[in-house]
Amino acid sequence: MIKGFRDFIMRGNVIDLAVAVVIGAAFTAVVNAIVTGIFNPLIATLFNAESLAESMIVELPGGAKMSFGLVLAAIITFLLIAAVVYFVFVLPLNKMKEAQERRRAAGVPAAAEAVPATELDLLAEIRDLLASSASEAASEGPKHTL
Template sequence: MFKGFKDFLMRGNVVDLAVAVVVGAAFTAVVTAFTEAFLEPLIRLVSGGGELGGTFVVNGIEFNWAMFVNALITFLITAAVVYFLVVLPLKTVQERRKRGEEDGPADPTEVELLIEIRDLLREGRREEAAGKHAAGGPAD
C-alpha cells in the first residue's frame, strides 16, 4: 500500500505540480501585497480620499468597493502573468512541434528501455519472494 503511494509521490510530474503550487501561492502573495500596499490606497485617494475613500454607506452599512477592485486587479495581474509566462510559451512550443519545427520529447534509447525492464523484473521477483515469506511458503 505504501509502496504505491511512494511511487506516486516520486513521479516527476507530482513534484513539479507541488513546486508550481508553492511558487503560485508565493507569487499571489506578492501580487496581493502590491495591490493592497499601492493600488488600494491609490483607489481610495482617487475616490475622494479620507476615511470613507473607496467606500459608500447605505443605511449605516459600509460597502468597501475599493477592496473589491483591489481583488479584481490582483486576479487580472495573476492571470496575465500565468498566461504570458506559462500558457503562451507552452502553446507556442506545441504549435512548433505540430509543424515539425521543433523536436518533441526524446524517445528512450534501447539501453534505457532494457534497464527499465530489468528493474521491473527485479522488483517483481522481490515482491513474489516477499509474498512467499509472508504466506509461510518455501522460499526460492
C-alpha cells in the same frame, strides 16, 4: 492503520500538493503586495479617500453602518488580483505553450521529445523496411533478361 497513513503521505500527489500550497502562499504575498502597494492607492486617489474601504459609509438608525466602499474595495481587489494573475502568469505561460505547439507542428522536436530510439524500435523499423521491399519486389513480378 499506520502503514496506510504512511502510504498515503508518501504518495507523490500529496507531496506535490504540499509544495503547491507553499508556493501558493509565497505567490499570494507577491500578488497582494502588487495590489496593495500599487493599485489600491490609485483607486483611493480616484475616490478622494485614504482608503476605498473607508468611503461610501451609510449610517443607519440605531448606529449601524453599511459600508458600500468596503464591498466595492473587495470586488475591485478580487478583479485586480485576477488581472495580475492572468496577465503576469497565465498569459505568458499560454504564449509559451502556443509557441511550443507551433514548434511541434513544424517538426522541431522539443528537448524532452528528442529521445533516442531503442534497439527494439530500430529492429521494428528494419523489419518494416524489409517487409515493404519484399512486397514491392513481389508486386513487380519476375524480371526477364535476354
